[in-house]
Amino acid sequence: MTTENRTNITFIGAGNMARSLIAGLIDDGASVDITVADPSEEQLDIIRGQWPACITTTDNAQAVSQADLVVLAVKPQIMQMVCEALASDIQERKPLIMSIAAGVSESSLNTWLGGLLPIVRCMPNTPALVQSGMSGLYANTRVDEEQRSLAESVMRAVGMVLWFDDEDMLHAVTAVSGSGPAYFFLVMEAMQRSAEGFGLSEEEARLLVVQTAFGAAKLALESNDSSAELRKKVTSKGGTTEAAINQLQASGLENTFDLALKAAAQRSIVLSGNKPAIEKS
Numbered sequence: 099m100t101t102e103n104r105t106n107i108t109f110i111g112a113g114n115m116a117r118s119l120i121a122g123l124i125d126d127g128a129s130v131d132i133t134v135a136d137p138s139e140e141q142l143d144i145i146r147g148q149w150p151a152c153i154t155t156t157d158n159a160q161a162v163s164q165a166d167l168v169v170l171a172v173k174p175q176i177m178q179m180v181c182e183a184l185a186s187d188i189q190e191r192k193p194l195i196m197s198i199a200a201g202v203s204e205s206s207l208n209t210w211l212g213g214l215l216p217i218v219r220c221m222p223n224t225p226a227l228v229q230s231g232m233s234g235l236y237a238n239t240r241v242d243e244e245q246r247s248l249a250e251s252v253m254r255a256v257g258m259v260l261w262f263d264d265e266d267m268l269h270a271v272t273a274v275s276g277s278g279p280a281y282f283f284l285v286m287e288a289m290q291r292s293a294e295g296f297g298l299s300e301e302e303a304r305l306l307v308v309q310t311a312f313g314a315a316k317l318a319l320e321s322n323d324s325s326a327e328l329r330k331k332v333t334s335k336g337g338t339t340e341a342a343i344n345q346l347q348a349s350g351l352e353n354t355f356d357l358a359l360k361a362a363a364q365r366s367i368v369l370s371g372n373k374p375a376i377e378k379s
């Protein structure tokens with residue numbers, strides 16, 4: 099982060115994604131003071147145990163009383179209830195609101211929180227935990243330049259950031275990078291199981307799989323070649339990779355991924371309160 103003064107950030111919800119962001123921010127040395135609110139003392143114990151400098155509370159209203167930035171990190175299904183209960187406290191201070199919830203629209207958030215608020219919607223992912231996150235951001239028209247750069251600097255502290263002018267693109271971001279780590283973990287799980295089937299130990303299989311995934315991602319990030327070109331460079335004619343890729347393509351891998359990402363995007367649309375396009379026609 100580059101903000102000179104310290105920023106008070108309040109997290110409403112202390113679950114997996116909030117903890118990933120908090121860890122990334124603290125490891126980055128960001129100039130932030132963090133307050134975390136959650137009804138579960140168990141969740142707050144995890145925060146206190148790992149990051150003693152964080153202020154913790156079970157009282158959401160108290161948590162937002164000094165906030166410059168309020169990060170709404172609860173499940174989409176309870177967002178309305180949480181926002182409506184906080185509306186009068188939020189209206190008193192009018193901090194920048196950042197929601198990381200899948201689907202929930204800016205207009206719903208604004209209505210539930212009493213209206214006329216600067217709101218940034220953000221779709222992060224859990225690699226924020228190790229400062230390798232990817233976030234898509236959308237700001238409503240009440241967000242000024244300073245608030246925009248505050249939101250961006252917070253998310254930059256934990257990874258890379260892309261802004262979108264069209265809020266609807268966040269459904270796609272959710273399907274690609276928000277949920278995306280889970281797709282790669284599933285592939286890693288499958289490769290590890292197969293590797294163990296060859297007689298490799300669990301540790302050997304894990305190292306071979308995870309370091310290969312890391313190397314492939316790093317190479318793809320740093321190379322000017324497309325993923326398709328990089329794949330071709332691994333695939334010798336008549337060789338081992340070709341045998342594997344032929345098998346994967348014959349079992350419909352590309353189509354399966356296409357269907358999977360569409361399912362995630364449609365779920366995001368449903369969580370926003372709209373009907374997915376497929377159900378409209």
Ligand SMILES: NC(=O)C1=CN([C@@H]2O[C@H](COP(=O)(O)OP(=O)(O)OC[C@H]3O[C@@H](n4cnc5c(N)ncnc54)[C@H](OP(=O)(O)O)[C@@H]3O)[C@@H](O)[C@H]2O)C=CC1
Pocket residue numbers: 110111112113114115116135136137138141158171172173174176180198199200221222223224276277
């Ligand atoms: N996990 C991920 O990879 C990503 C998640 N997101 C979004 O982040 C949000 C949180 O997801 P995730 O962290 O996975 O979910 P979690 O269930 O891990 O975290 C949600 C937290 O909110 C707490 N909570 C419940 N009720 C309240 C309340 N009234 N006030 C304050 N906190 C409350 C929950 O407590 P309890 O467990 O006791 O109910 C829980 O600790 C979701 O909206 C999701 O769409 C976005 C991108 C990626």
Ligand SMILES: O=C(O)[C@@H]1CCC=N1
Pocket residue numbers: 200272276277
């Ligand atoms: O699964 C979910 O709904 C959340 C949003 C993106 C990743 N996790």
